[in-house]
Amino acid sequence: MSHDRIAKALELWQRFPDNDLSRFNLAQAYVDANDYATAVEHLRTLYEKKPQWMVVHFQLGKSLIALGRSVEAKPILEHALQLAIAQHHDGPRGELEELLKSL
Numbered sequence: 001m002s003h004d005r006i007a008k009a010l011e012l013w014q015r016f017p018d019n020d021l022s023r024f025n026l027a028q029a030y031v032d033a034n035d036y037a038t039a040v041e042h043l044r045t046l047y048e049k050k051p052q053w054m055v056v057h058f059q060l061g062k063s064l065i066a067l068g069r070s071v072e073a074k075p076i077l078e079h080a081l082q083l084a085i086a087q088h089h090d091g092p093r094g095e096l097e098e099l100l101k102s103l
Contacts, residue, residue: 006035013025013026024043052083053083057079
């Protein structure tokens, strides 16, 4: 199933390479398939382009942790937490607080 989802998301992103949402959907498909290295490539691009997109920071940080790169993930997740607070994302805020405590 995840392979089909990746294929569909990849096709959509290739048709609309400048569409941030299609890139995010592709990155999320890779995250869901546990292909964190490929997800990080796409998430990093969005992270640099969209500094206020909290969920991108959150997914990038979690993907880096999954790759054993917690030191790199920590400031990204700290920024995601600040965005979650500022943007009133209470669910992600709690999850981020717990995740940061574990680092």
